[in-house]
Amino acid sequence: MENSRLLRLLVPTLVGIAFLLLWELLVRANGIPEFVLPAPSRIGASLVTNFASLMASLWVTLSITILAFILAAIGGVGLAILFSQSRLVEMALFPYAIILQVTPVVSIAPLILIWVGFDRVQLALLLLAWIVAFFPILSNTTLGLRSADHNLRDLLRLYGASRWQILTELQLPSALPYILAGMKISGGLALIGAVVAEFVAGSGTSTGLAWRIIEAGNRLDIPKMFAALLLLSALGISIFFGLSWVEHLLLRRWHESAVRREE
Structure with a gap:
């Protein structure tokens, strides 16, 4: 092994x-030419030269991504639980969640910026990243809650279990693999949403990595652009593997997917 x-x-x-x-x-x-495709050695040198500014921008993008992901996780799981308790609420609200998912964030970003105000760009970026990250957690959690064994649910009802007990003792544990799978998708989408939102904002008031890419492109500083892209890729990979590690810790002792991975 x-x-x-x-x-x-x-x-x-x-x-x-x-x-x-x-x-x-x-x-x-x-x-x-360097302005067409720089060599990896030049990208590495640019990363070292611009390390301070790029890391500051990385922190801005990371903070927006993490906060959007946390809000998406809380909102997605909470709303999915509400859906599992009321079919009427699900039928009333789920179509609007789908609308949020299928609407391109680029098309609504200018409206969000206008409504929130250009003096609060960070809040607009957070909202846009949240919109992108929200639906996968909602969808997966809803599916997971529905997938709980109906025979076990009927057995719990037969023994007089309350709806809260059925939710906490059966539905949520059964839905945990689905929730974690949705979070793995949502983590990457939160980063994508933050980056796309920064591109659309593009006013210079945002100092995330996307703005550094725009800035470097306008100055034809292609090595710096690739260095920022490298940091974005590393951030996305770190988010994915971090969430995969959490998934492994939570599922390794009982779920088939994690048990087989250890063999």
């Missing part, structure tokens, strides 16, 4: 190193 884990870490690392070496060689051999 240890060898298998080591192999899973080693293979992607070697592939990544080989890709970077090939990229470096092709750029140098073909004399590709």
Whole structure:
């Protein structure tokens, strides 16, 4: 098992190193201009040179992403629980949740900025990131709550269990894998929503990584643009693996998906 884990870490690392070496060689051999495609060495140098400003922007984007994700998790799980307790509420509100999901965030971002006010851009970015991240948690949690074993539910009712007891003792534990799967999707979408919102805001009042990318592009500082993209990719990967680790911790002792992973 240890060898298998080591192999899973080693293979992607070697592939990544080989890709970077090939990229470096092709750029140098073909004399590709830096403003078209910089070599990885130049991107690394730009990352070191602009480290302070890029890390400050990373923190802005990360803070918006985390807060939007937390609000999406609370709102999505809470509303899904409400749906599970009232079919009428679900029929009344679920279509509007779908509308939020299918409406492109780029199309509503200018309206959000106008309604919130250009002096509160951070709040507008948070709302836009929340809109993108909200639906996967709501949808997955609703499905998970519905998927609880009906025979066990009937048995609990037969023994006089209350609706709260059925929810906490049966439905929520059964829905936990669905909730965590929705959160893994939502974490990445929260980051995407924050970045897209920063692109649309594009006023310079936001200092997240998306604004650094716009700024670098306008100045044709392509290595800095790639450095910001690298940090965004690293942030997205970190969010995914962090949520995967939480999922593993919560499911490893009882759920089939996590148990099989350890074999």
